[in-house]
Amino acid sequence: MIDTGFGDGDLRQYVDNLLDMSYDVICTHGHPDHAKARPIVLNGALYCSKRNELSFL
Numbered sequence: 001m002i003d004t005g006f007g008d009g010d011l012r013q014y015v016d017n018l019l020d021m022s023y024d025v026i027c028t029h030g031h032p033d034h035a036k037a038r039p040i041v042l043n044g045a046l047y048c049s050k051r052n053e054l055s056f057l
Helices: 011-018 050-056
Strands: none
Touching: none
8 A cells, every 4th residue: 555644434344345465555754644554454564754753653
C-alpha cells in the first residue's frame, strides 16, 4: 500500500477483504493526509525516506 491517508472508516478491514496476503506500507512523507492511518493498516513492513523516518517512530 502506498500512503494510508487519514484512515477514515475501517481501512484495514477494507484492504484485508481485498487481499489474502500480508502487505507492506510505503509512506511518501509524514503529513497526516498521507500517513496518519499507518498504525491501523500496518500488516508488514513500513518503508519511508530517511528524511521522514523520525515522523514514523
